[in-house]
Every structure is written in C-alpha cells, then in structure tokens.
Amino acid sequence: MLIDAHCHLDRYKENLGHALEQIKQHRIFTISNSMDLPSYKQNVKIAATSDFILPIFGIHPWNASEYVGCLKDLDWAISESPMIGEIGLDYYFVSETSRYDDQRDVFEYLLRAASRQKKIVIVHTKGAESETFQLLNQYNTERVIIHWYSGPWHILKAMVEHGFYFTIGVEVLFSQHIQDIARYLPAELMLTETDNPGGKQSITGTIGTPLLIKDVIGKLAEIRGTSAQIIITTVQNNLVRVGDNDPWLTRVGASSV
Numbered sequence: 340m341l342i343d344a345h346c347h348l349d350r351y352k353e354n355l356g357h358a359l360e361q362i363k364q365h366r367i368f369t370i371s372n373s374m375d376l377p378s379y380k381q382n383v384k385i386a387a388t389s390d391f392i393l394p395i396f397g398i399h400p401w402n403a404s405e406y407v408g409c410l411k412d413l414d415w416a417i418s419e420s421p422m423i424g425e426i427g428l429d430y431y432f433v434s435e436t437s438r439y440d441d442q443r444d445v446f447e448y449l450l451r452a453a454s455r456q457k458k459i460v461i462v463h464t465k466g467a468e469s470e471t472f473q474l475l476n477q478y479n480t481e482r483v484i485i486h487w488y489s490g491p492w493h494i495l496k497a498m499v500e501h502g503f504y505f506t507i508g509v510e511v512l513f514s515q516h517i518q519d520i521a522r523y524l525p526a527e528l529m530l531t532e533t534d535n536p537g538g539k540q541s542i543t544g545t546i547g548t549p550l551l552i553k554d555v556i557g558k559l560a561e562i563r564g565t566s567a568q569i570i571i572t573t574v575q576n577n578l579v580r581v582g583d584n585d586p587w588l589t590r591v592g593a594s595s596v
C-alpha cells in the first residue's frame with residue numbers, strides 16, 4: 340500500500356471526487372490533516388466514504404490566533420482524533436511577530452494533550468525549527484512526524500537522534516536541499532507525503548493529485564540508489580512501527596498495510 344502521511348483532502352473542493360477515485364484505485368493510505376475545526380469536520384465526513392483515509396485534527400499555526408481564546412472548545416476533537424496534526428509553529432510565512440505568542444500557546448496546548456493521550460503529532464516547523472524542537476522535547480512528545488522539513492542541518496540531525504520521523508514530499512522533485520535531506524535520512528525514519536492539493540500548487544501553480552505520491556517515491560528511489568518497491572515497503576513498515584499498535588492501524592486495515 341502507498342502511504343500519503345500528510346495531505347488536506349478537505350481542500351480539494353470540486354476535484355475531490357477524482358482524488359478519492361485515485362486513492363481507491365491505487366490503494367493510497369491517506370492521512371488527511373486538518374487546519375482548524377471546520378476542516379476537521381469536513382475531513383471526517385470525507386473519510387466516512389473510504390477505508391483508506393484517516394482524518395486527524397489539528398490547528399495550523401496560521402490559524403492559531405483564531406483559536407487561542409477558546410482552546411477548551413477543541414478538547415472533543417483532540418480526544419476523538421487518532422493523531423494530532425497539522426500543528427506547530429511558522430515564523431516564515433507568518434511575518435507578524437505579534438502572532439507568535441498565539442502560535443506557541445496553541446501548539447503547547449495541543450502538545451500537552453497529545454502527550455497525555457500518547458498520540459502521534461504531525462508537525463509544521465517552517466522558519467521555527469529550533470523552537471519547535473525545543474517544545475517537542477519539553478512536552479516529551481514521543482511519536483513525532485515532522486512534515487516537509489526544510490530547515491537547518493544541525494536541528495535536523497538532533498531530531499534524527501531523537502528518532503523523529505520525516506515526511507518527504509513534492510519539493511524533493513525540485514530542490515537540492517530537500518534532495519540532500521532525503522539522502523541523509525535514516526531509512527527507518529522516512530515517510531512519504533504530498534501535502535495535496537496545495538503542496539504542488541505552491542511550487543508549480545497546478546494542484547497535486549494523489550498519484551503525485553508515486554513521483555515522490557520514484558525520486559526517493561533514485562536519490563537513495565534503490566528501487567521504488569523498497570521505498571514503498573520501507574515506508575509501510577515505518578508507518579506501522581510509529582503506529583505502535585494504535586487502534587487506527589487496525590481501523591484502516593493495518594494487516595494490508
């Protein structure tokens with residue numbers, strides 16, 4: 340089974356039907372991350388139509404200011420969500436430093452809950468890699484998937500030493516820095532993602548479809564001097580390992596993963 344560990348199915352809008360068809364046809368296990376409460380509710384609705392889709396709740400750092408005053412209202416979603424994502428900090432795309440306190444408050448609230456509930460977190464670190472890493476350590480978050488890491492080497496190395504997992508996505512097709520990261524990562528910490536539909540769009544202007552995951556896998560195989568099949572098997576095994584017998588593994592058919 341192919342693994343797309345980070346995308347946003349709720350954002351496909353009128354292209355959703357086509358995306359769901361590809362997911363089913365090519366058996367792509369898809370973790371649909373949320374950016375806020377409405378996107379989570381939408382992802383849950385979409386996932387009800389497919390065994391291949393796992394909807395998860397998170398508040399994206401871009402939306403932190405909207406939720407910082409009502410964090411308790413998030414508790415039901417945190418509790419029912421099998422993982423927590425997309426969460427984290429962003430000091431790159433968010434330039435108003437006045438919003439950073441809100442980002443940190445929301446991220447810490449979600450980390451505290453994830454740590455208590457022993458859930459995997461899927462983390463956005465853009466431009467805030469050092470502080471994100473420090474907070475993940477502070478809250479003893481044990482199972483971490485870092486999404487689309489593009490930051491400095493020394494923090495990447497420290498994260499690898501902590502056993503964090505990393506999703507490699509569409510930028511590996513275009514960026515030397517991401518290709519170097521993809522070559523460096525230990526095989527046992529590597530996962531794949533598309534960040535669809537917007538990930539590709541932010542680079543090429545056209546939206547990504549679920550099959551983009553095959554391009555990512557092919558490029559990873561080329562960079563690492565191995566076969567696509569070995570990448571696929573390695574990523575499957577890694578997902579099962581980080582899943583650590585969580586109920587969602589069986590709910591989405593771990594036996595066939």
Ligand SMILES: [Zn+2]
Pocket residue numbers: 345346347372425534
């Ligand atoms: Zn994302």
